[in-house]
Amino acid sequence: MVLGLDTEVSENSFSVGCDTQVIVERCCLKLVSKESLLLELPNLWLRDNCPCDDCRVTKTQEKSFILSDVTADIYPDSVNIINDSLSISWPDGHLTNFDLDDIFALAKPRHRVPSGWPLNFKPRYFDWTQFLSDDDFACAAIQSFLEVGVIVLDKAPQVSEALELLAPRLGPIREVLFDRIHNVCIDTHVYNVAHTPMALPPHNDFASYSFPPSVQALHMLHNEAEGGQSIIVDAWAIAESVRQERSDYFKSLCEFPVPFREFDEKNETYAIEPIIKCDTAGKIVSVRFSNQLMQMIDPAQEGVYSFYLAYHDLCCRITDPANRCAFRLEGGQVLLVAAHRVLHAREAFTPIGRRHLQDAYFELDNVANRLIQLQRNSEGTLA
Numbered sequence: 001m002v003l004g005l006d007t008e009v010s011e012n013s014f015s016v017g018c019d020t021q022v023i024v025e026r027c028c029l030k031l032v033s034k035e036s037l038l039l040e041l042p043n044l045w046l047r048d049n050c051p052c053d054d055c056r057v058t059k060t061q062e063k064s065f066i067l068s069d070v071t072a073d074i075y076p077d078s079v080n081i082i083n084d085s086l087s088i089s090w091p092d093g094h095l096t097n098f099d100l101d102d103i104f105a106l107a108k109p110r111h112r113v114p115s116g117w118p119l120n121f122k123p124r125y126f127d128w129t130q131f132l133s134d135d136d137f138a139c140a141a142i143q144s145f146l147e148v149g150v151i152v153l154d155k156a157p158q159v160s161e162a163l164e165l166l167a168p169r170l171g172p173i174r175e176v177l178f179d180r181i182h183n184v185c186i187d188t189h190v191y192n193v194a195h196t197p198m199a200l201p202p203h204n205d206f207a208s209y210s211f212p213p214s215v216q217a218l219h220m221l222h223n224e225a226e227g228g229q230s231i232i233v234d235a236w237a238i239a240e241s242v243r244q245e246r247s248d249y250f251k252s253l254c255e256f257p258v259p260f261r262e263f264d265e266k267n268e269t270y271a272i273e274p275i276i277k278c279d280t281a282g283k284i285v286s287v288r289f290s291n292q293l294m295q296m297i298d299p300a301q302e303g304v305y306s307f308y309l310a311y312h313d314l315c316c317r318i319t320d321p322a323n324r325c326a327f328r329l330e331g332g333q334v335l336l337v338a339a340h341r342v343l344h345a346r347e348a349f350t351p352i353g354r355r356h357l358q359d360a361y362f363e364l365d366n367v368a369n370r371l372i373q374l375q376r377n378s379e380g381t382l383a
């Protein structure tokens, strides 16, 4: 069925099959079924996303057409739908064909959707050797990690820099200043409270970076100390509870710029960022929290008083024992956290024996990529 759009007419409609109706408006196409809107497709969207070989780099599927080659008020000469195929003829003679299923598929999430922690949550433990050698096992571990933001790898080698071995599963190490693999023990280069036996409140590392590492691996090589329980906190759940109960506090935590600094004699890292970040849909994507790295805020800054009330409330929630999951990280265990979501902490310890932890950082995008690779491998679809 073909419909020509008269340039003087702003709206036309025709039926496709028994239920679906196409309405052609001046700026968009609408697909309506049983009086409910299935799709609204702006003309610029339709032209921009043309999948034809002239508009794409065929080898890579990247777009080569650029929108500035048409005017903003572009509209179709004619529209045609046969079965699930939508064809549009443009005034310059260009023809665009869409498979409607491809358009509907855009609504599905491309990544695993994170889920909340149940009551009395404990992270799942996965065997280190199997994680590295068995693809299906690694898939299950990474899926669990992407869902809840934390897993523990068990029976890891108790040797220095074993975290390098995780790259085939987690992607390349994200290097930051100070060291590629960071040593956390009390007889090392001291640039952070972590290098003392003192308790560490929940935090994420390198809040002083504009984009802090999004995955952190904490590898306990030896733990013969007394105390020093490891603690994890789901900061997204806490931020969500602030949003539900104190929307004014939530707003302040999303908007107020907070300075963070980590430094030593040679290095200086400094970022001014809000504590909570949301995506464009309002979903929380990052909580930046480090009591130790947070700097003095200029008291002349507008909104300091309100921010501090919100920050006090957030601190109370983050340090509330009811919101923590605590366990002892033994020698040979690696705690893996999605660091923009899960804060880590440590109780004070008495160094009656060695306690040596190594940290390395990775990126969540690379971990998600590995999962897709593994799934494609297992389906035999990877080219």
Ligand SMILES: [Fe+2]
Pocket: 194, 203, 204, 205, 344
């Ligand atoms: Fe840390």
Ligand SMILES: [Zn+2]
Pocket: 050, 051, 052, 053, 054, 055, 094, 095, 096
């Ligand atoms: Zn095209």
